Amino acid sequence: MADQTTQKAKSLRVIAPQLYKDIINAMTAKHNIHSYDIQATAIEKKDGLTIILRFGEEFAHTQEAFFTHETIKDRGEELNQFIQETADICKDVMVKDYFKMMKP
Numbered sequence: 001m002a003d004q005t006t007q008k009a010k011s012l013r014v015i016a017p018q019l020y021k022d023i024i025n026a027m028t029a030k031h032n033i034h035s036y037d038i039q040a041t042a043i044e045k046k047d048g049l050t051i052i053l054r055f056g057e058e059f060a061h062t063q064e065a066f067f068t069h070e071t072i073k074d075r076g077e078e079l080n081q082f083i084q085e086t087a088d089i090c091k092d093v094m095v096k097d098y099f100k101m102m103k104p
Helices: 017-031 069-074 077-102
Strands: 038-045 048-055 061-068
Touching (some): 017 038, 017 048, 048 069, 048 077, 061 077
Antiparallel strands (some): 038 048, 048 061
8 A cells, every 4th residue: 555645636526426526515505616616636544535625727726634534424514614615715716817817
């Protein structure tokens, strides 16, 4: 097994499909952020997942956090908070990118 520091991120949709669906649904419902606005990957570790969400122009902005399997299963408050904070930041970045693009 590869060292945890050298493991590559894999698609969250493949590693944890229900978690991926929950994240996208939460972002779509409150912020109108869709699956094509976010790249969701994760690094599998023995005791949980490091979730990495990329967004913005060329997916240059990143939010990441580690969650235990138990927190993910129970949809713990820190996971919900991470999703909400990321959605807020993503929305702000997307608005700024839009206005930057529309600038003459």
